[in-house]
Amino acid sequence: MKYTRTLLLAALLVSLAACTQPKPSTVGSDAGIEKRIEQLLSKMTLSEKIGQMNQVSVGGEVSNYAEAMRNGQIGSILNEVDPVKINEFQRICVEESRLGIPLLVGRDVIHGFHTVFPIPLGLAATFDPALVEQGARIAAVEATGQGVRWTFSPMLDIARDPRWGRMAEGSGEDVWLDARMAEAMVRGYQGTDPDGSSMAACIKHFVGYGAAEGGRDYNSTFLTERQLRNVYLPPFEAAVKAGAMTLMTSFNDNDGVPSTGNTFILKDILRDEWGFDGLVVTDWNSMGEMISHGFGVDRKDVACKAVNAGVDMDMMTFGFISHLEEMVASGCVKESVIDNAVRNILRIKMLLGLFENPYVDVAAGQAVQYAENHLDAARRSAEESVILLKNDGILPLDAAHVGSILVTGPMADAPHDQLGTWAFDGEKSHTVTPLMALRERFPGKVNYVPYGYSRERRTRFDDIVSAARRADVVLVFLGEEAILSGEAHCLADLNLIGTQSELLVALKAAGKPVVATVMAGRPLTIERDLPNCRAMLYAFHPGTMGGPALVNLLFGDVNPSGKTPVTFLRTVGQVPMYYSHTMTGRPYKGETLLNDIALEAGQTSLGNTSYYLDYGARPLFPFGYGLSYTTFDYSDIALDKTVYPADGMITVSFKLANTGAFDGTEVAQIYVRDLVGSVTRPVKELKHFERVALKAGEQRTVQVQIPVSELAFCGLDGAWKVEPGDFQLWVSGDSDSGQPVSFKVQ
Numbered sequence: 113m114k115y116t117r118t119l120l121l122a123a124l125l126v127s128l129a130a131c132t133q134p135k136p137s138t139v140g141s142d143a144g145i146e147k148r149i150e151q152l153l154s155k156m157t158l159s160e161k162i163g164q165m166n167q168v169s170v171g172g173e174v175s176n177y178a179e180a181m182r183n184g185q186i187g188s189i190l191n192e193v194d195p196v197k198i199n200e201f202q203r204i205c206v207e208e209s210r211l212g213i214p215l216l217v218g219r220d221v222i223h224g225f226h227t228v229f230p231i232p233l234g235l236a237a238t239f240d241p242a243l244v245e246q247g248a249r250i251a252a253v254e255a256t257g258q259g260v261r262w263t264f265s266p267m268l269d270i271a272r273d274p275r276w277g278r279m280a281e282g283s284g285e286d287v288w289l290d291a292r293m294a295e296a297m298v299r300g301y302q303g304t305d306p307d308g309s310s311m312a313a314c315i316k317h318f319v320g321y322g323a324a325e326g327g328r329d330y331n332s333t334f335l336t337e338r339q340l341r342n343v344y345l346p347p348f349e350a351a352v353k354a355g356a357m358t359l360m361t362s363f364n365d366n367d368g369v370p371s372t373g374n375t376f377i378l379k380d381i382l383r384d385e386w387g388f389d390g391l392v393v394t395d396w397n398s399m400g401e402m403i404s405h406g407f408g409v410d411r412k413d414v415a416c417k418a419v420n421a422g423v424d425m426d427m428m429t430f431g432f433i434s435h436l437e438e439m440v441a442s443g444c445v446k447e448s449v450i451d452n453a454v455r456n457i458l459r460i461k462m463l464l465g466l467f468e469n470p471y472v473d474v475a476a477g478q479a480v481q482y483a484e485n486h487l488d489a490a491r492r493s494a495e496e497s498v499i500l501l502k503n504d505g506i507l508p509l510d511a512a513h514v515g516s517i518l519v520t521g522p523m524a525d526a527p528h529d530q531l532g533t534w535a536f537d538g539e540k541s542h543t544v545t546p547l548m549a550l551r552e553r554f555p556g557k558v559n560y561v562p563y564g565y566s567r568e569r570r571t572r573f574d575d576i577v578s579a580a581r582r583a584d585v586v587l588v589f590l591g592e593e594a595i596l597s598g599e600a601h602c603l604a605d606l607n608l609i610g611t612q613s614e615l616l617v618a619l620k621a622a623g624k625p626v627v628a629t630v631m632a633g634r635p636l637t638i639e640r641d642l643p644n645c646r647a648m649l650y651a652f653h654p655g656t657m658g659g660p661a662l663v664n665l666l667f668g669d670v671n672p673s674g675k676t677p678v679t680f681l682r683t684v685g686q687v688p689m690y691y692s693h694t695m696t697g698r699p700y701k702g703e704t705l706l707n708d709i710a711l712e713a714g715q716t717s718l719g720n721t722s723y724y725l726d727y728g729a730r731p732l733f734p735f736g737y738g739l740s741y742t743t744f745d746y747s748d749i750a751l752d753k754t755v756y757p758a759d760g761m762i763t764v765s766f767k768l769a770n771t772g773a774f775d776g777t778e779v780a781q782i783y784v785r786d787l788v789g790s791v792t793r794p795v796k797e798l799k800h801f802e803r804v805a806l807k808a809g810e811q812r813t814v815q816v817q818i819p820v821s822e823l824a825f826c827g828l829d830g831a832w833k834v835e836p837g838d839f840q841l842w843v844s845g846d847s848d849s850g851q852p853v854s855f856k857v858q
């Protein structure tokens with residue numbers, strides 16, 4: 113008896129110790145930093161603590177903010193990128209304020225700083241996390257070279273509605289791809305060992321923002337907790353596990369609660385479940401917008417709701433700096449809540465080494481901008497981001513024997529628009545457009561006839577068409593201006609704007625080979641354009657080096673390898689349409705469509721499944737789709753077992769052969785389906801992808817290990833677990849091809 117009692121006591125002590133053990137820091141803090149935080153916090157007045165929670169977008173003269181900084185009323189600034197001014201801001205805070213706490217300097221470095229990479233949707237199309245990480249590292253080197261130490265990136269919003277302009281800024285529709293891209297960008301921005309080039313990442317917009325009703329930005333979302341846990345939260349959890357230092361709350365209200373005042377997501381999930389000990393910042397005035405939402409009566413009310421829900425820093429509402437002190441006095445907010453917010457802020461500043469070195473070396477920082485290796489990485493990222501949607505064999509063009517080239521279209525020479533949305537610090541003077549790259553490579557062979565979006569007059573076509581008749585090949589660059597995607601830039605019509613489609617028809621009628629390239633911030637509905645070109649490349653705004661990248665692809669120096677990170681619709685009326693949908697009780701079986709049959713009197717039925725009479729229920733191009741100049745063949749797909757334990761490991765092997773005449777890289781994708789669950793499950797979910805480079809004629813056996821735990825989901829009982837039962841697994845080059853192999857989880 114006594115022995116049992118001792119054992120029980122020991123077990124109790126062990127479990128008590130575990131409870132008191134601090135959770136491991138997700139941002140990489142340690143006991144030394146935590147001790148420094150407590151020492152500094154103990155010296156701070158309430159006013160100075162609240163000052164750290166105040167972020168201000170600055171502009172103009174430094175002197176306008178000097179007094180507030182001397183009084184410790186500003187903890188962070190955004191939108192200053194002049195290193196001399198940033199150093200002056202820091203000097204005032206460090207040398208003229210009472211406690212010398214340095215500023216955290218933020219900026220939207222979304223897909224590159226000066227050297228602009230493809231927009232994030234294009235980066236996702238590379239399915240190349242290593243390359244994306246390299247690009248983020250380069251962005252950090254350039255941005256920190258000018259004093260920026262915090263970027264409001266990566267954006268993790270799963271987006272399944274291309275009407276929403278911010279689809280451009282994220283990694284598309286898929287959970288697995290989004291999570292891998294998020295991890296890559298966090299690692300790239302922050303670096304492995306925070307040093308002078310380490311830039312704090314900010315995972316945003318937490319959470320569910322991409323599900324805005326109607327695809328209209330800032331609109332309400334109505335996601336269940338299960339949808340949040342199975343689709344919208346996993347990329348954020350992956351980014352937190354990757355060490356993301358900060359997080360931004362989203363504008364939307366979900367199920368009636370604005371994220372900036374949502375205790376469930378900001379405390380229960382983010383802090384308690386995930387143990388996140390980084391900094392939570394609001395989106396721009398998203399605290400103040402809770403008044404407009406009807407979630408608070410005034411700025412005092414919403415400030416109270418935000419800080420008590422778990423917000424640490426206020427971007428541009430001035431709610432904390434204006435009201436927190438009186439709210440502590442009134443008891444609405446406990447000072448301990450403020451202490452925790454300030455701890456999170458000081459932790460990031462200390463991790464970045466800002467106390468040791470708050471200043472930027474201006475000369476050294478200038479030297480790294482647009483470095484050759486940066487431009488090279490931007491070009492390679494653009495090359496890998498481009499998707500070959502159609503090719504009747506006209507591509508690749510023969511550079512050695514090409515004759516005269518007609519170049520036209522609104523994106524042929526659009527140095528600003530080619531950079532895409534959220535390219536604040538990209539300088540169009542550094543953009544290399546397709547026209548510039550073609551002229552450099554084929555001097556004397558390029559005839560350029562400009563065509564702008566606004567030219568509605570048919571007469572403009574006459575000179576372009578006559579030029580086409582004189583050319584050997586027509587390269588037309590179409591798409592949408594950068595301003596048509598990004599924040600608040602949503603579209604209800606996804607066709608090529610203006611008379612671009614008509615231009616394509618006219619060019620085809622000229623009788624010469626027409627190759628179209630589309631540059632856009634979203635998947636446009638280009639079905640009607642495909643018949644009017646012999647080949648089509650699709651580039652999500654490819655950035656500074658988009659021109660050379662596209663020329664290398666058009667002439668075969670590089671073989672396209674991009675894959676669609678979002679579903680391409682046949683018409684906007686199909687939205688939302690994405691590959692990982694549920695089966696429904698009446699799945700579409702490919703029934704005949706309205707326009708395929710005569711409408712005879714007395715028709716009794718046109719089908720009774722989930723589809724559109726006029727457009728069916730299949731997209732134009734599925735997720736994960738992209739052609740190559742060569743062909744790939746998958747065979748011998750096998751699993752090492754047929755039955756796995758819930759904690760087991762699935763070993764998948766398959767042969768991949770390059771069966772064509774060009775060397776190329778295939779993005780091999782592995783999808784899994786859980787056939788029966790306690791809740792209905794998607795027909796497919798991506799669980800692995802990898803780029804496999806193969807020479808013409810080469811074949812390789814590839815082996816992949818997938819933990820069974822990756823099949824877990826939030827089921828009917830709300831628990832996150834793998835449910836036993838039957839599964840199917842596909843290995844293929846897109847989400848809509850291949851034959852499944854079956855296995856069980858017991």
Ligand code: GLC
Pocket residue numbers: 220264316395396599
């Ligand atoms: C904007 C965006 C957010 C951005 C912030 C700062 O409104 O929603 O993504 O980081 O303000 O510019």
